[in-house]
Amino acid sequence: MSKEIKKVVLAYSGGLDTSIILKWLQDTYNCEVVTFTADLGQGEELEPARKKAEMFGVKEIFIEDLREDFVRDYVFPMFRANALYEGVYLLGTAIARPLIAKRQIEIAHAVGADAVCHGATGKGNDQVRFELGYYGLDPEITVIAPWREWDLNSRTKLIDYAEKHQIPVAKDKRGESPFSVDANLLHTSSEGKLLEDPWEESPEYVYNRIVSPEEAPDKATYIEVEFEKGDAVAIDGVKMSPATLLTKLNELGGANGIGRLDLLENRFVGMKSRGIYETPGGTILLTAHRGIESTTLDRGAMHLKDELMPKYAELIYNGFWFSPEREMLQALIDKSQENVCGTVRLKLYKGGVHLVGRKSPESLYSMEHVTFEEDEVYDQRDAEGFIKLNALRLRLLNQRGKSKISPSYE
Known part of the structure; x- marks a missing residue:
């Protein structure tokens, strides 16, 4: 010392x-x-x-x-990014x-x-x-x-x-x-001891927050989640505080067998470890948020967010919440959420979260443009020039290949 x-x-x-x-x-x-x-x-x-x-x-x-600080200032900002570590982990401990x-x-x-x-x-x-x-x-x-x-x-x-x-x-x-447990309002994680062999299925008694999908109700549960600026604010029309809303989603997800994950992940310190995660409300929230983004976000903004998300998730997983790069990404993400508002309808059934409806006053979806019926806003002949311009480089590449064929000297 x-x-x-x-x-x-x-x-x-x-x-x-x-x-x-x-x-x-x-x-x-x-x-x-x-x-x-x-x-x-x-x-x-x-x-x-x-x-x-x-x-x-x-x-x-x-x-x-x-609890309110946790969900409002940490969980919700992370969910605006749709953050998933290694494609599946909702970062409940991190x-x-x-x-x-x-x-x-x-x-x-x-x-x-x-x-x-x-x-x-x-x-x-x-x-x-x-x-x-x-x-x-x-x-x-x-x-x-x-x-x-x-x-x-x-x-x-x-x-x-x-x-x-x-x-x-x-x-x-x-x-x-038998195993160690860490829990908070977003998730429960279990690891170590009897869970260390990744070939062995996790015993049912490890799960304490989510019923098995087999034991979930045989009738689907329908809910509506409302968003303002990328954050969930109401369930079935009832306004709730962040922690109250996540608690309610946890109840709904847990009762319907939603949010179990058996993950072999790469720890920051270098080794692989197996974790059994239960994130019922977060799993519902992710599907809901992506659903409302699908109708309100421009394609370029949406695709850029998806490209940046793995880096953002990795920063949180590795402990760099207070780093300048995480804050820079957060500013970009939050900017993208200014018009992410509206309501999504979800079907919860035996471990699955299914998006079945979405609506928003800021929707970019135009039925006039996508209809299979006759319309007056889209000239299908315009697609020909669009295709030819995008095909130009491919045609030039193909022509170059043909021009390099050696001439015959017979």
Whole structure:
């Protein structure tokens, strides 16, 4: 330890690992620990985290409901881009990390802390995401990453440490955990242990947010989602706040078996990992958003967005939310959404989200131009010149090929 730490803000869940980290920080750095617990819609009671922190003598305890901030300022901007990492992953874990990092830094400044600490392991993406967030907001902050420092590198050692220091260990935590779970309002991710073999199908009990498509209702559910400037604002005509709307979509998606994903992904740190993701509301929202864009976005703007999306998604996955390039892309994306408004009608049925209707006051769809019946706005003879101009380079290429045929000297 080259620098003396007087006060550190710990991202604290109240679970076994972060409780051990809390005690370890006190013992190793002999410093004051401030705990920060964020409610991002993970569905857990957070008051036990306060009681545990008090048990350790923590004087400054921050427990904050950030669900609206999370959806409004992070999830919705990401969905304006239709962001998918490696074509399928809706980035539920990655998009939560910058908000947690931001609040940690803000709290550190408010309480005069000189360090922040997270509980991410040295093998995963989250250590990168947290720390890029920290340094992007405060380049002088000291970061403590216990999993890269301590020797508590097994479940047995962690439990022994907990028992030695009288840290409560739930009975189901005394054995080897079957898999790890991370959850927020956008998704639930499960990975590790019994899920590590990518050939083995994930057991049904891993899924806790979405019923199996086989068990979903035999009757389709129809809903209408309304958009303003690229953001969903209402379901079936009822205006809702961002977090309330996503919660409702989660309920609808979960009940209809929508949003399961078994993904073997490329981590930023270099290895491949398998994740089981449940993103019911987000899966519906993506289909709905693309549906309203299809009628309101110009072809050039729409195709450019699709070209830029993989880069945007990769930046979020890798932890560069606070980077200038992500902000530049966000400005472009947000500009594209100025006229993305209207309503889409969706059919939810046994794991599928089907777009069945769309309408918008800013629609670029013209029935006069596309009709198969007689019209007065489109002269089909104009297509001939259009085709010949586009074919010119192909014809020239073909002629060049023929001109290079060697003459005969017989």
